[in-house]
Amino acid sequence: MKKIYLPVMLLLLTFTSCKKFLEEKPNGLLTPDNYYNSQDQIRAAVNGAYLGLNSPFATGIGVAVSSVFSLEYITGYTQRPRPSGYEDNQFIQLTGIDQANGTLQTWWTSSYYPIENCNSIIANVSKTNVVNETVRDNFLAEAYFLRAYYYFQLVRLYGSVPLKITPTTDLENTQLEKAPVADIYNQIVSDLTTAEQAGLPWTDKTGHVSKGAIKSLLAKVYITMAGYPLNKGTEYYQKAYDKAKEVIESNQFSLFSNYSDLRNPSNYNSGEHIFMIQHDENTIPNIMHFSLMPYPEQPISIQPSYSGAMAPAKEFYDSYQAGDQRVKEKNFYYTEHEQYGNASNIIKLPMPYIYKYWNDQAEISGRDGSNFPLIRYADILLLCAEARANIDGGTTSDATALNAYNQVYRRAFPGAPAVASVALNEVLKERYWELAYEFQTWYDMQRTRKAFDVANNKIVDLIGYKAPLHTRAFREQDLLWPIPLTEVQKDPNLGK
Structure with a gap:
């Protein structure tokens, strides 16, 4: 009997509650004969595949150093x-x-390790008879979604990469050729459309994959395929629009009335939060609250030293229009805060800092257990408007698209009249302002090949644009990252 080597299976988890389903329970090497033999085992295996979502956020040296910040x-x-x-x-x-x-x-590794886990789940759960068909298909839907998510991450960062959709059964023949980018996207779509057919609910308060998450990710994939590098154009903008419209017309999601509601734990995995990374302050804490604290150290936190990872460039912060509620103090940003332990003393900060991920509870416990949003309804609303504007030649008066855009715009500008038409570039700017520092902007820049010239308040071509903090303008070779040297050394095919 051959053993299946599953790197991420070392991190298999036991389901307990929505905040604890990522609690680690190491299991070591496994075989098909001693796993996937009960619903609990399958649930644990599927839970393990979620771990890669948080892996880029990990930090091991106590200060604000994490790979995730590279995307911003x-x-x-x-x-x-x-x-x-x-x-x-x-x-x-x-x-x-x-x-x-x-x-x-x-x-x-944050993508390929959990992909291997997904491959094992799909191969083994597909043939199991220990659960009924509906339960089986729902487990598979989660695995298909997660595999699609990780490949979507890989192909946008690195371009052509190996496409592996079967589990590793031994340690031989592990070197793989890179697949064409189009093939990778086709597999992503195949996985998501398969997941879409299962009986998952539109929302899932526990934080597991839902129908809403699947359709939302599919909309994001289609709009990416419409743009660069595949340039599939109008047909795929239509697919993105249609899928976003399905999410909107489900009436399962809504924008929160106040930006502070985004940080309220009672709202996690509901309302505006379509899909989130689940955290727990004791087992899998979130790094964002303390990493984004002001630096040099300011006495506004129980732990002020693990700080200074990320703050808005002054030019970007200043690009928000007058009256925009997103730059109102303690909505998306803040410039002052009460002294820790002495609320009557207000500390003026040296620059604007990001407030999106502030967690009041972390100031008591010293650890951040807040969930992190990966797909937010505001993103899907703006995506809907963007797709339709592209379909309609650059400006749209489509009712669904306008309603979607106006929801986001009018939350930022309460009392403003609804716009009767919207231009593509206005939608793109709104995405910069609304989704700032949520690790979405770079992907938008890649697929549109556009940048926001914040100094002149206009959308411009990405290639040739010098962003505020860069030493030079963007070049074509900046758009994809090189495959890691250690991977090329292990597999020379990756260097071709």
Whole structure:
């Protein structure tokens, strides 16, 4: 009997509650004969596949250093208040990314390890008879969604990569050719449309994959395929619009009335939060609250030293229009805060800092257990408007698209009249402002090949644009990251 080697299976988890379903329970090497033999075992295996969502956020040295911040550094709209090292500066300054940069390896393994887990789940659960067909198909839907999510992450970061959809049954023949980008996207769509057919509910308060998450991700995939690098155009903008419209017309999601509601734990996995990383302050804490604290250290926190990872470039912060509620104090940003332990003393901060991920409870416990949003309803609303504007030649008066755009716009500008038409570039700017520092902007820049010239308040071509914090303008070779050197050394095919 051959053993199945599953790297991520070392992190298999036991389901307990929505906040604890990522609690680690190591199991070591496994075989099909001693696993997938009960519903609880299958549930644990599927839970394990979620771990890769949080892996890029991990930090192991106690300060605000994490691979996830590279996605914001490379945009050129993000500064690092804490002194940065050589690897971070490659992204922050756009000096060119070294193939040996450790960030590349983290993103690579954060996708391929859980993909291997998904492959094992799909291969083994597909033939199981220990659960009924509906339960089986729902488990499979989660695995298909997660595999699609990880490949979507890989193909946008690295372009052509190996496409592996079967489990590893031994350690031989592990070297793989890179697949064409189009093939990878086709597999992503196949996985998501398969997941879409299962009986998952539209929402899932526990934080597991839902129908709403599947359809939302499919909309994001289609709009990416419509743009660069595949340039499939109108047909795929229509697919993106149709899928976003399904999410909207389900009436299962809604924008929160106040931006502070985004941070309220009682709202996690509901309302505006379509899909989130689940955290627990004791077992899998969120790094964001303390990583984004002001630097140099300010006495506004129980732990002020683990700070300074990311703050808005002044030029980007200043680009918000007068009256925009997103820059109202303690909505998306803040410039002052009460002193920790002495609320009557207001500390003025050296620059605007990001408030999106502030967690009041963390100030009591010293650990952040807040969930992190991966897909937000505001994203899908703006995606709907963007897709329709592309279909309609650059400006749209489509009722669904306008209603979607106006929901986001009028929350930012309460009392403003609804717009009767909206231009593509206005939608794109709204995406920059609304989704800032949610690790979405770089992907938008890649697929549209557009940038936001914040100094002149206009959308411009990405290639040739020099972002506020970069030392030079974007070049074509900046758009994809090199495959990690260690991976190329192990598999020369990846260097071709």
